[in-house]
Amino acid sequence: MNNSYLIILGFNSSLPNYNYHPTSQLLFIKNNYFLIDCGEGTQSQILKSKIKLNKIDYILISHLHGDHYFGLISILSTYQLLRRQKQLTIYAPRGLKQILNINFKWSRTKISYPIKFIYLTSLKQKKIFENKDLKIYTIPLKHTIYTNGFIFKEKKKLKNLNIKNIKMIKEIKIKDYLKIKQGYNFKKKNGHIIPNNFLTYKSPKPLSYAYCSDTKYYPNIIKYIKNIDLLYHESTYLHKFYYYAYLRGHSTSISAAKIAMLSNTKKLILGHFSNRYININIFKYEAITIFKNTIIPKILKKYYI
């Protein structure tokens, strides 16, 4: 069963907006919660999501513009007040640690849980996380300061055994199971081949999610996000302001839709809307002319990948 999901905690751009919160997302995938960017107020958005703050062990910060990290310091302070013990891993551009440390210094806060900082510095794609189920890579973006997107890729899973059918082939022993799970056929002593399909159930397709904010229209990223299941791509402006957006290191609805189409993504979520737009549904009307499966997210709703 697929139970990986994305919760958009905020999708506002830098100027504040009455109803919306700045950028932050919570991704649940392969039994881990990943907090992606962390604008002001993220902590109270997480409270509203009913997901326990302390379940988060990984925080990824795309870049050091305030609407993507001003909410981080209060989450780290809360962990301290709640006497967190578990390690927290933070992926962020160099500079974040300096910013956090100077805050802690003046408030005389001693952080007593381990924080592991992974500095992002490369302009090329890097693998930044791997465990038995999941890999995470950066996506180098083009913004006004050093910025990374992130792509989360589930690893190919072993197939599930069809025990009922396996029992019919007496020669198969427990020591053969791993090979069968890996997809190999079984060869009987008499030379007969038992096809793997007969012995296993199909394993679920590994899922993938890519987060791309903030960036100008940058087709270079397409090669990193081919055939993914879900793409979040920023769309600060409507396409009328394409040139304005480009100069400011941002994308439009049409740019985001183009990236989704050219990368053959399944579903596109837009966000990072400028506060000049009252009706954000217009972003969808523009984008679907290029890429049909486009979503304007609802805050705190779970989007299954």
Next chain:
Amino acid sequence: MNNSYLIILGFNSSLPNYNYHPTSQLLFIKNNYFLIDCGEGTQSQILKSKIKLNKIDYILISHLHGDHYFGLISILSTYQLLRRQKQLTIYAPRGLKQILNINFKWSRTKISYPIKFIYLTSLKQKKIFENKDLKIYTIPLKHTIYTNGFIFKEKKKLKNLNIKNIKMIKEIKIKDYLKIKQGYNFKKKNGHIIPNNFLTYKSPKPLSYAYCSDTKYYPNIIKYIKNIDLLYHESTYLHKFYYYAYLRGHSTSISAAKIAMLSNTKKLILGHFSNRYININIFKYEAITIFKNTIIPKILKKYYI
């Protein structure tokens, strides 16, 4: 007419609470808006108050615990995005400027409006602001780090002339008006004294407001806040936890009420409630046993001083 008022933007203490916001207040007095402390999310609370962010020219920070200043950096960034030109004056402990500058450095933000930092360093009371209508003094508090409260005192106003009565005394010339406004009687050439009360209307009483957060029970402050109109005093815990509160540099409902009673204040507003309390009205039930005119504030309501 008295149109000085206080808006409580948030009164939560450091651990986050679903419904409440951390400490911040907006004081309108003598035609100026003063923002007092600035926890995370203050900017969106100001948006909700319908008071234009750009009307604020003075920000006072009591101390450098995050729940009192984490919201400041995003307000300063918003001013930059909105192309503020006016000077902003910030009163704060040393250290705040370092914290702000390191944020601005990494986001490559150049602040183009003038920010005047007034560093608060003294352990004694200091006058930090004076214009023709108003004076502001610090109130040295006792917390776990260097902390100031603030007291705002209107200056005594000139009396208003009773023009109808003045016209009856032909000898009074325009050059005499200032003396009369200042409260002097008028002496006619024949030696008769015209009492000032006949020539003027009573001037409104100068108002005063004191902000005391965060602090343990500290009767030393009473001498600074004698006979004021409105006192905000922190009340993190109920009185059962007096000793616990004291050790943590905080006050209880009863401590706050005692300070209000002993200083002969007119009205007390409590705040900075610990998130362990669901029903914050209990703070009032305790406090009114000592000081009757006690208020549990409603967020965003205007409290006229």
